[in-house]
Amino acid sequence: MRAEGAPTNALDRLRQDLAGIEAHDDPALLRSKSVDFHWYSPILSEMLRDKTADLLVVPRDIGELRRIAAACARHRVPLTLRGGGTGNYGQCTPLERGVIVETLALNNVQVHDGFATVQTGCIIAALEDAARASGQEILMFPSTLSDATIGGFVAGGFGGVGSIRHGILKDPGNILRVQVLTLEHAPRLIELIGSDIQKVHHAYGTNGIITEMDVRLAPAEDWRHMIALFDSYEAALRFGMAACRPDLPLRLLSTVERRFAPYYTQYQGRFDVTHDAVFALCAAQGLPDFEALVQRCGGRVSMAMTDAEVRAAGLLPAYECAYNHTTLMALKMDRSWTYIQLSYPQPFDLPLALTLIDEFGAEILWHHEFSMAGGGYGVFAIPLVSYFDAERMEEIRLAIEARGITVFDAHVVTIEDGGMKTIDDSQIDFKKVADPHGLMNPGKTRGWRPEYATAANNRATG
Ligand SMILES: Cc1cc2nc3c(=O)[nH]c(=O)nc-3n(C[C@H](O)[C@H](O)[C@H](O)COP(=O)(O)OP(=O)(O)OC[C@H]3O[C@@H](n4cnc5c(N)ncnc54)[C@H](O)[C@@H]3O)c2cc1C
Numbered sequence: 537m538r539a540e541g542a543p544t545n546a547l548d549r550l551r552q553d554l555a556g557i558e559a560h561d562d563p564a565l566l567r568s569k570s571v572d573f574h575w576y577s578p579i580l581s582e583m584l585r586d587k588t589a590d591l592l593v594v595p596r597d598i599g600e601l602r603r604i605a606a607a608c609a610r611h612r613v614p615l616t617l618r619g620g621g622t623g624n625y626g627q628c629t630p631l632e633r634g635v636i637v638e639t640l641a642l643n644n645v646q647v648h649d650g651f652a653t654v655q656t657g658c659i660i661a662a663l664e665d666a667a668r669a670s671g672q673e674i675l676m677f678p679s680t681l682s683d684a685t686i687g688g689f690v691a692g693g694f695g696g697v698g699s700i701r702h703g704i705l706k707d708p709g710n711i712l713r714v715q716v717l718t719l720e721h722a723p724r725l726i727e728l729i730g731s732d733i734q735k736v737h738h739a740y741g742t743n744g745i746i747t748e749m750d751v752r753l754a755p756a757e758d759w760r761h762m763i764a765l766f767d768s769y770e771a772a773l774r775f776g777m778a779a780c781r782p783d784l785p786l787r788l789l790s791t792v793e794r795r796f797a798p799y800y801t802q803y804q805g806r807f808d809v810t811h812d813a814v815f816a817l818c819a820a821q822g823l824p825d826f827e828a829l830v831q832r833c834g835g836r837v838s839m840a841m842t843d844a845e846v847r848a849a850g851l852l853p854a855y856e857c858a859y860n861h862t863t864l865m866a867l868k869m870d871r872s873w874t875y876i877q878l879s880y881p882q883p884f885d886l887p888l889a890l891t892l893i894d895e896f897g898a899e900i901l902w903h904h905e906f907s908m909a910g911g912g913y914g915v916f917a918i919p920l921v922s923y924f925d926a927e928r929m930e931e932i933r934l935a936i937e938a939r940g941i942t943v944f945d946a947h948v949v950t951i952e953d954g955g956m957k958t959i960d961d962s963q964i965d966f967k968k969v970a971d972p973h974g975l976m977n978p979g980k981t982r983g984w985r986p987e988y989a990t991a992a993n994n995r996a997t998g
Pocket of ligand 1: 627628677688747859
């Protein structure tokens with residue numbers, strides 16, 4: 537039996553309007569397209585267990601996407617966008633059934649000098665390849681770049697590999713333009729530039745369909761995958777702090793405790809339980825400075841490989857040993873782990889970080905990510921937590937927050953309860969324009985109230 541969402545006759549009428557567009561209603565396929573990586577969280581796994589869509593549609597071009605948007609608005613059917621489905625918080629899981637729109641066929645890329653114009657469904661690795669073919673590279677990517685889309689990154693992500701050099705997605709000038717299709721009877725394309733881009737960035741696809749964007753490119757570098765080993769995790773963290781300087785050409789800077797080594801089996805000999813590690817990407821011309829700094833901090837380099845050498849050795853790239861790939865590596869061997877996301881106050885308080893490590897002992901395994909954001913260097917962490925129950929997760933969150941550290945709750949589905957903390961009124965105001973009937977990814981923002989849609993419905997019929 538259907539739980540909620542659009543009445544069956546609305547769906548039937550919608551299907552008629554979408555004749556000729558690729559559509560699927562096989563329940564197993566719908567279920568698989570309704571999930572992302574929220575299974576990292578036992579809490580979300582339980583909460584989203586039965587959530588699924590009524591229909592999957594796969595537009596081939598903007599014309600088909602426009603027809604889908606118009607039909608959903610006309611028949612009041614919820615619409616949830618899906619790129620690669622690699623988000624972590626059930627971002628693309630429909631809470632109120634309806635239609636999932638998979639964007640992967642909208643994947644055109646045009647590379648220019650200093651930027652690329654790219655459609656939303658382009659896989660980030662393909663964008664990087666296109667940029668590299670012109671001697672350029674993208675500024676940042678999530679470690680899921682082989683499956684994730686650029687639209688999903690802008691709508692659901694925050695930054696990642698490359699952020700140590702260029703800051704996060706939110707920082708001015710990293711995304712230059714975003715084009716958004718509205719969910720109205722007659723959908724419109726709206727262009728957003730400058731700070732207006734924030735209206736749809738990290739909005740989980742609740743306020744307009746991102747169709748294409750201009751993203752800034754930088755000159756390509758010859759990156760080396762590096763591991764540096766240290767006698768203590770404190771020494772690794774001290775290296776991380778010292779390496780946060782603009783003249784050191786880095787694309788990744790992450791410290792990883794030795795307790796992760798059993799999950800990184802392929803790195804044996806380069807990283808094992810005897811040492812704590814720094815995983816980094818360093819440009820070839822910066823290697824002498826990188827190595828000198830490692831030595832000054834009491835460590836030694838155990839790996840410095842080109843992309844080709846990493847592939848030939850059958851190793852994972854350094855960035856798959858950092859960020860949320862750490863969680864994936866551990867979960868592949870032991871499903872009792874989950875995770876928590878923290879951002880430390882700046883400047884980074886090393887004794888505070890070490891106190892937490894001591895305090896939680898075997899319950900939390902630590903790795904730290906060094907990044908730029910808002911023009912300055914910062915440190916955050918996505919440590920593994922040995923899962924007991926939801927109550928204990930809450931105790932841990934409160935204990936960490938009591939020390940002045942921000943926790944971005946990874947076990948909730950709304951934008952506000954997770955990373956953003958407060959309702960972004962500009963995103964809600966834009967939703968009134970781009971999704972006046974409140975049909976996009978419903979339930980994912982606490983800022984939207986049913987009366988907003990009622991007002992729009994009255995205007996449409998009145
Ligand atoms: C192992 C692992 C590592 C990760 N590392 C990082 C990281 O370093 N940094 C980071 O930021 N994230 C990270 N993530 C999260 C995720 O992989 C990225 O944010 C990724 O870019 C999402 O892209 P996607 O195409 O898979 O998006 P999806 O999961 O498909 O969608 C994400 C959100 O965007 C919305 N959306 C998709 N397309 C559109 C569109 N056209 N218009 C409007 N909304 C849209 C969806 O509805 C959903 O709410 C990681 C996840 C995993 C599992």
